[in-house]
Amino acid sequence: xxxxxxxRHPLAGGVEVHLEETATRLVSQxxxxxxxxxxxxxxxxxxxxxxxxxYVRFGDRRFSYYAMLPGRARAEWATGGYDLxxxxxxxxxxxxxxxLAGAPRLGLVHxxxxxxxxxxxxxxxxxxxxxxxxxxxxxxxxxxxxxxSPSTREDLVRRGIRRDLIRVIPNxxxxxxxxxGDPSRVEPDLVLFVGRLEYYKGVDILxxxxxxxxxxxxxxxxxxVGAGNAEAAMRARARTLGLDDSVTFAGFVPEDVKVxxxxxxxxxxxxxxxxxxxxxxLEANACRVPVVAARxxxxxxxxxxxxxxxxxxxxxxxDLARGIVRILSDAALRDRLAEGALAWSExxxxxxxxxxxxxxxxxxxxxxxxxxxxxxxASPRSAAAGPADSLGSxxxxxxxxxxx
Numbered sequence: 001x002x003x004x005x006x007x008r009h010p011l012a013g014g015v016e017v018h019l020e021e022t023a024t025r026l027v028s029q030x031x032x033x034x035x036x037x038x039x040x041x042x043x044x045x046x047x048x049x050x051x052x053x054x055y056v057r058f059g060d061r062r063f064s065y066y067a068m069l070p071g072r073a074r075a076e077w078a079t080g081g082y083d084l085x086x087x088x089x090x091x092x093x094x095x096x097x098x099x100l101a102g103a104p105r106l107g108l109v110h111x112x113x114x115x116x117x118x119x120x121x122x123x124x125x126x127x128x129x130x131x132x133x134x135x136x137x138x139x140x141x142x143x144x145x146x147x148x149s150p151s152t153r154e155d156l157v158r159r160g161i162r163r164d165l166i167r168v169i170p171n172x173x174x175x176x177x178x179x180x181g182d183p184s185r186v187e188p189d190l191v192l193f194v195g196r197l198e199y200y201k202g203v204d205i206l207x208x209x210x211x212x213x214x215x216x217x218x219x220x221x222x223x224x225v226g227a228g229n230a231e232a233a234m235r236a237r238a239r240t241l242g243l244d245d246s247v248t249f250a251g252f253v254p255e256d257v258k259v260x261x262x263x264x265x266x267x268x269x270x271x272x273x274x275x276x277x278x279x280x281x282l283e284a285n286a287c288r289v290p291v292v293a294a295r296x297x298x299x300x301x302x303x304x305x306x307x308x309x310x311x312x313x314x315x316x317x318x319d320l321a322r323g324i325v326r327i328l329s330d331a332a333l334r335d336r337l338a339e340g341a342l343a344w345s346e347x348x349x350x351x352x353x354x355x356x357x358x359x360x361x362x363x364x365x366x367x368x369x370x371x372x373x374x375x376x377x378a379s380p381r382s383a384a385a386g387p388a389d390s391l392g393s394x395x396x397x398x399x400x401x402x403x404x
Contacts, residue, residue, distance in 0.1 A: 001108075002073065002096060003088035004065065006055050008036045008048075011228070013196050014279035015110050017088045018171055024051030025354035032358060035082070037072055039065035063098075064090060070099035070241060075106060077103060084365040091275075093132045095139050103180070106364035107145040110276030111152050111298060112136075137161060144370050146360050148277045150377065151297035153178055167370050169357055170301075170377060171279050172350035176285035177255065180342065183261030188331070191266035191288075194280045195272075197228035202271035202294075204230075205315055207237050207247070211269075212321035214246055217328045227252040227320045262287040266334060267309070267327045270299055271320060278302045281309075285345035290337035292323040301377060309340040347376040 005012050005022040010084045019036070026032040033052070040046065041059040048055045058072060059065030076082065077100055077129070086095045090110045097105070112133050137160030145166045147153045153166045191213070195201050202258070203224065213220050224247065238247045250261070262268065268284040268291045276296030281291050283300065291309035293299040303309045310326060312319035327334045356373040363370050 001034055001036045001087040001088060002069065002094045003036055004039050004091045004395070006036060006057070007382070008055075009039065009041050010045060011196070014171070014277075015088065017279060019088065020051070020053075021172065021174070021350045022052045022354045022357055025350060026358055026361070027052035029351065029354060030358040032361060035076060037076065039067060048155065069094070074099055074254045084361060087362070093136070093139065095132075095135075097139060097143075104365050104367055105143050106361065107140055107143050109145055109147045109152055109156065111148075111274060112155060133159070135158075144360070144364050147355060149301040151301050152276050154295065165243075165370070167356075167360055167373050168375065168377070169353055169360070169373055170348060171277050172348045172353035172371050173281060173282050173286050173345065174350055175286060177203075178259060178262070178283045178345075180286075180288040181260070183266050186266065187264050188266050188334075189221055189328065190265045191220060191222045191328070192225065192261055192268045192284075193271070194220070194262070194268065194284070196226050197224070197234050199230050200273050201228075201230075202315065203206040203234050204237060205273075205320060206269055206271040207234065207241060207243065209317035209321040209324070210247060211241060212245055212318060213324050213328070215327045216321075220246065220324075220328055223246065223250055223261060223265075225250045225253055226256055236237045259283075259287065260298050262309060264288055265289050267292060267324065269293070269320070269324060270303070271315070272299065274295065275299050275302075282345055282348055285341035288342045290327060290334060290341045292320065292327065294320065304340065304344060307337070308344045309337055322391055350377075350391045 003019055005016050007016040009016065023034050023036070028033060031400055035054040035056060037056050039059055039342070041060065046057055056072070059068045073096065085096050085100055085103065085105045086108055087096055087105065088108045096103070116282055140161065143165070145156060145161060147156065147166055150168055153168055156166055157163050177186050184225050193203065193206060197203055212273055235249055238244065262284050266291050268280065270278050270291055270293040272278065274296055278299050281299065284291055285308055291303050293303045293309065293311055294315045295311040295313060296315065300311060303311055305311045311325040312323050327337065359373070360370050
């Protein structure tokens with residue numbers, strides 16, 4: 001697999017959680033071995049094995065990784081120990097067709113940046129990202145794709161990828177980690193954001209919305225959990241808006257602390273301008289927490305309007321604030337959405353996600369059309385189904401020696 005980061009990288013996010021959760025299960029449950037070629041970082045070993053997955057690190061995120069990748073990928077492929085190349089297309093495109101000609105490939109796509117790259121990085125880099133993404137149909141025409149949401153599928157179709165080559169396999173979660181806490185600890189005025197502090201995550205919109213929230217709900221407080229390149233700018237924005245008394249920047253926290261914040265929150269806000277899916281939505285839902293987000297790609301798939309949360313019609317601060325205030329000021333609504341959120345989260349489990357992904361990996365390695373996969377988004381979950389049944393139980397899957 002070609003993936004810029006692994007979960008131990010300081011800038012790891014939801015994409016890397018997906019990688020870790022599925023890769024370890026591909027090894028343990030499906031006998032599919034994997035080597036991940038990813039970027040180095042200070043303190044990171046050049047090679048490491050974790051959960052049965054081999055991680056090979058080199059270069060860094062400032063393009064030396066991408067410069068070194070073709071040579072390292074060719075050297076690995078030349079060993080003859082691999083059956084498939086998986087490109088995790090969540091940052092820059094890899095164009096492995098140019099240096100691994102003839103190798104079976106599968107694209108794994110959370111989301112593409114498009115013009116939103118200009119909010120995230122400097123204009124020259126954003127221009128490069130947008131230009132390379134424009135080459136998607138040329139470089140990846142005929143390549144099977146697995147995406148995490150219908151929104152990402154439609155984005156790929158608009159860009160020229162054939163619909164029949166794409167399968168939607170959403171994210172999952174681990175209910176042993178994400179689950180409701182003690183109801184008495186829920187703080188009715190606590191609003192939570194969890195994610196990297198990057199411009200495309202829309203924290204600036206949330207901060208601009210906060211004075212409107214406080215005007216209607218004076219006791220409300222906002223906690224921002226996460227770190228990122230935009231943290232200093234977001235802290236400065238909060239100070240300029242005079243929000244120091246009601247906004248807390250908690251920074252990067254361990255997983256158990258993140259879960260504790262979720263279990264205490266009245267609601268979670270996901271103000272991103274665009275997501276592939278929004279893994280924190282599911283995680284909060286599993287903790288019995290409803291979500292307020294805008295009706296944007298990815299989030300319009302993971303948030304069920306009026307069932308698991310509220311979708312603002314636009315990303316204007318006033319619209320986002322209106323949804324937050326509705327839930328904070330209506331305990332009955334909050335409780336109904338919280339119950340719906342918990343029920344929705346039960347459709348998604350990493351074991352089931354991995355089982356569907358394993359079938360697609362085998363098909364791609366054998367150059368067969370990708371199989372149909374269950375759709376937990378569109379199909380109501382049977383009351384008799386077990387936690388993993390919504391995406392198919394791995395128990396019935398034959399093991400394979402495919403390596404990705």
